[in-house]
Amino acid sequence: MGNIVSLRKVAKRYTRGKEVVEVLHSLDLDIAEGDFVALMGPSGSGKTTLLNLIGGLDRPTEGEVIVAGEHIDRLSGAALARWRARHVGFVFQFYNLMPMLSAQANVELPLLLTHLSAAQRRANALTALTIVGLADRARHKPSELSGGQQQRVAIARALVADPTLLVCDEPTGDLDRRTADEILGLLQVLNREHGKTIIMVTHDPKAAEYARRQLHMDKGALVDGQQVS
């Protein structure tokens, strides 16, 4: 299978006043289609920065970012937004759901950008909620759901538009062990049975074990890769 993510000599620098901080140093990375990658490393090593570049939320200072066949470092803001809608599903540590919308409406949000009819949007959202095991909570607001349930809704939202790639930044960082295992099991099912490519940042070695491959970052560079399972 081909690579779905290719980073070539990617550098990211921030300028604070006169001081220039290089957060990523000339980084090369390939991720194959269908892979499940756990990205680990100490706080401040640049994991989120790297993930944001892959997900098209940010642009590199130098180098090329080719994801799903597109040079996304070259896309304009609007084109990049369209590209994200088409190719990437995001899951965050703190779920980031819309508090005033029901689970169903939250999951439907990405579909507003498609040409689907209202009925199709509803049906697809319900399917996504069924996949994450929350079909019976469709009408609930995020405040009426547990943390694990909210994260499932977030995963359903990330899935619903059938993206090429799932990008998760510490998806279990806010959950207890058992709930974390449920969420990680769900991600594993999505990877194994639905063929979703997943890149997940985590601090938790147990969580990383769910992935096929672990990557370690330190001070803005990848240290070594090891194959799991």
Added chain:
Amino acid sequence: MKYFPLLWATLWRKKTRTIFTLLSIVVAFLLFGMLQGVNAAFQQGVNNANVNRLIVTSRISLTEPLPIAQKPLIEAVPGVAGIAYASWFGAYYQEQKNFVFATPVDIDDYLKVVPELKIAPDQVEALKRTRTGLIVGLDLLQKYGWKVGDRIPLHSTIWVKKDDGNSDWPFDIVGTYDFTTDRSQNNGALFNYSYFDEARTFGAGTIGWWIVSVRDPNQSAQIAAAIDKLFENSPDETKSQSEKEFAQSFLKQFGDINFIVQAILGAVFFTLLFLTGNTMMQAVRERIPELAVLKTLGFSDTKVTVLVLAESLLLCLIAAALGLLLASLLFPMLKDYIGAVKLPTSVLVSGAGIAVLLALATGGLPAWRAKRLVIVDALAGR
């Protein structure tokens, strides 16, 4: 519009705050509707004024009488088509607040100069036959439940009757009139000058003002000048104005209504701008993480901007619609004071326009902020 549920949910996120903001906009637009309605009704009077007519008053003041002897002199001015007169009678019915604009006229002259006033011919004859006859505007008749044939007293605040020293003038209603071009004038009354002039204790042989119709409205200014020239340096100098100018200067007696209305509304909307703008800004600030998520999901900067503007538009339009609806329900209650019955459509249209401007003004800054929001910074709480 598929974004509506999202907009609606966002708008009602903080219910109390939205309701208070909504209420303050509703009140502002209620005020706008009422004040502009009054203003428009007055301006309507000015606009309905006939360009074919001049109003000739005393140069000294509107209330200073003029001698009836001026009539043939004015009539002889080239370009004058007809002349009639009227006088202040200062009448009220039963109670002081029931002001009635009743004026003594020579009915034949008056109808010639004011042809829009429609009276059945037999009722005109009845007025001429009946010394104390009164022709009543259709609205006035209805207001007090009068009927043709009724005898009613009108109390004059100016004139006392010679025979009994009484200010209550008895009248016999002999007919009705309909002022076809401006129904707001259907609350007056006309009666015989002869009755008035013979019965009053003083002022015999004088009238209040002349109403002069001209053959060619383009000549109005010259004819007005010619009339005034006629009485220059006489004890009864005149001031001739087109009916429109007259209506305008009459309004000015109460102050510059237009200016007052605009000043009040200006202050109200200025305050509203800050209030609503602040609310919107606060709402957007609270929602920065959510807006960042929308952008993450692939909503473009433009789309997010439009959503924020649409939210402010939704709020302003709903509130304006409620306020203007209230105003159009309450406005007819002012009928007795200003004559107009319906809130003019022009007020509703300009109200809608102002609501849009208000929305753009208050939503502009938050929308700009939402547009500029950088996803990674917002997600990291920077």
